[in-house]
């Protein structure tokens with residue numbers, strides 16, 4: 001056995017679509033990007049979607065349109081991929097790290113305790129695809145008149161109170177990195193139902209040009225562009241978008257299979273008393289972008305040892321979600337977040353992807369049981 005941690009679900013459909021786009025002669029920020037955006041917005045249930053180069057740039061632009069800048073503070077979890085904190089640093093603001101709860105998502109009491117006169121936004125992360133409690137953060141942000149931004153990098157297809165992530169607030173950022181649920185190689189998307197945000201986001205991703213290349217190309221008149229503010233090159237290519245269009249068609253299948261695999265894992269592993277498994281709460285439906293296992297103190301072996309032995313059996317695993325405040329880039333701040341640190345140090349992520357076979361899943365379950373049931 002040689003089981004990787006993840007595998008993108010790409011096939012002939014994506015290859016053919018990319019091939020056609022390449023031969024069409026229009027390869028970036030053109031008709032395929034527009035079509036992908038339209039399909040994406042329809043899927044998640046927002047009015048608009050804006051494609052960008054990745055989720056980190058989606059977060060960067062979202063913070064800009066939310067009006068976050070130099071000297072401001074944005075509350076976010078430390079327990080997240082470092083891109084969440086970095087995007088805040090890019091605009092000159094300070095990430096204020098709050099604690100997480102048992103779902104590895106922001107703890108609202110911890111967030112409340114960190115709100116100050118400088119707080120401009122709360123960046124909530126749907127960690128590993130598990131929805132955060134959006135409504136309670138919305139109420140809190142309305143009370144303090146601050147913006148909510150959702151880092152939904154991992155959460156395409158996850159649902160909160162019966163609706164897709166992407167439909168609940170006005171700046172929701174997704175990733176199409178191969179480690180996420182669908183992929184365009186690299187790629188990102190912002191969903192919004194706010195027209196002002198949409199217009200500015202579309203501008204900022206292409207150096208704030210007043211007229212797009214596509215509009216200019218299709219115009220009978222000669223159009224001259226102006227650059228209305230300082231923007232960025234955060235475009236998505238049409239080659240990526242044509243892959244994304246095909247991936248979106250497969251998303252329901254991918255989600256079903258992921259949830260099926262998670263169920264087999266949960267049924268197979270639940271008799272192990274020294275671990276905590278992910279669990280859907282009422283009204284919260286995850287896509288299982290990652291399947292994480294937390295090792296309690298009673299575990300007969302430590303996390304790193306478990307990873308080492310699994311690796312020797314051909315099973316890849318990863319450490320739990322990192323804590324940005326423990327990474328060298330943010331360490332100088334000397335912050336202590338005991339809950340986040342405990343989850344990070346004592347959890348592992350095991351393989352979960354749609355082409356994982358049932359016999360591989362049972363093999364993984366049995367190997368873990370051998371190590372953790374004594």
Ligand SMILES: *Cc1c(COP(=O)(O)O)cnc(C)c1O
Nearest residue numbers: 054055056081083084153175177
């Ligand atoms: C992957 C990830 C990102 C970054 O996404 P990219 O598309 O690679 O830039 C941001 N936030 C979280 C929570 C992620 O998991």
